[in-house]
Amino acid sequence: MTEIFSVDTNISINPIGFVQSPFSEKFAIPRQSSLVHNGIFYLRFYKPFNTPQAFMGIEEFSHLWVCFLFHQVPIKKFAPMVRPPRLGGNTQKGVFATRSPFRPNRIGLSVVKLLAVEEHNNEIALRIEGADLVDKTPILDIKPYIKFVDSITDANSGYATVPPKILPVDFTNIALEKIKATQIPNFKKLITEVLGQDPRPAYLHGQDSAHCHGMMLYNINIIWQVCNNRFMVLDLEL
Numbered sequence: 001m002t003e004i005f006s007v008d009t010n011i012s013i014n015p016i017g018f019v020q021s022p023f024s025e026k027f028a029i030p031r032q033s034s035l036v037h038n039g040i041f042y043l044r045f046y047k048p049f050n051t052p053q054a055f056m057g058i059e060e061f062s063h064l065w066v067c068f069l070f071h072q073v074p075i076k077k078f079a080p081m082v083r084p085p086r087l088g089g090n091t092q093k094g095v096f097a098t099r100s101p102f103r104p105n106r107i108g109l110s111v112v113k114l115l116a117v118e119e120h121n122n123e124i125a126l127r128i129e130g131a132d133l134v135d136k137t138p139i140l141d142i143k144p145y146i147k148f149v150d151s152i153t154d155a156n157s158g159y160a161t162v163p164p165k166i167l168p169v170d171f172t173n174i175a176l177e178k179i180k181a182t183q184i185p186n187f188k189k190l191i192t193e194v195l196g197q198d199p200r201p202a203y204l205h206g207q208d209s210a211h212c213h214g215m216m217l218y219n220i221n222i223i224w225q226v227c228n229n230r231f232m233v234l235d236l237e238l
């Protein structure tokens with residue numbers, strides 16, 4: 001067998017852009033891409049990458065791979081095992097057997113839907129849907145999603161075989177009024193999609209939470225609680 005040497009080569013890469021997302025903080029972001037369909041998301045690019053030439057033909061693709069940096073994960077000593085939230089936070093798995101953000105090099109990969117290629121002052125911005133990324137996430141690269149290569153319909157997905165269960169979400173009148181006042185398109189739908197996936201840690205799933213929780217979308221704090229496995233949006237702090 002070939003002897004394996006430890007790698008001490010430092011690789012330095014520069015982000016090509018950043019994600020503009022309604023997720024103002026990590027809490028409540030869906031745990032994978034393509035799980036929300038509302039919200040205003042853009043991929044924005046820095047000079048010289050934002051030239052229309054670099055994106056010529058991209059509109060022919062419906063979906064893109066976004067390679068990004070989990071920039072909000074602190075750089076720590078390598079931990080070979082992680083506890084995936086999907087398994088309730090109690091079971092350990094090898095980091096490379098998971099999609100955990102707590103990994104060496106902090107590199108993430110998400111599939112997103114391309115809605116529109118927009119050009120403002122000769123700079124490209126890609127309107128997308130379905131990102132699981134916090135606002136200002138650095139983008140390292142993007143590539144078109146190619147169905148016949150990337151979609152393996154008989155693949156085994158280990159411990160992650162089904163999408164999260166969706167719970168019902170209700171709103172108080174005051175919350176509905178404030179949502180309307182923001183004039184953010186489809187804001188109620190976005191809140192419903194995000195909350196319905198139960199953003200609480202897995203050990204709280206299935207339990208009521210009489211005390212109030214908050215989650216930040218578009219820098220607006222949304223106050224909610226859980227009763228009989230239903231979410232109630234109580235208020236918005238505008």
Ligand code: SAH
Pocket residue numbers: 026027028029030031032033069070071072073099100101107108109110111132133134136137138
């Ligand atoms: N689809 C990607 C990301 C999965 S983890 C992949 O498989 O690589 C998704 C979680 O990462 C989100 O729920 C959010 O909590 C977290 N996250 C999103 N953007 C982040 C960022 N910039 N820094 C750190 N964590 C982030």
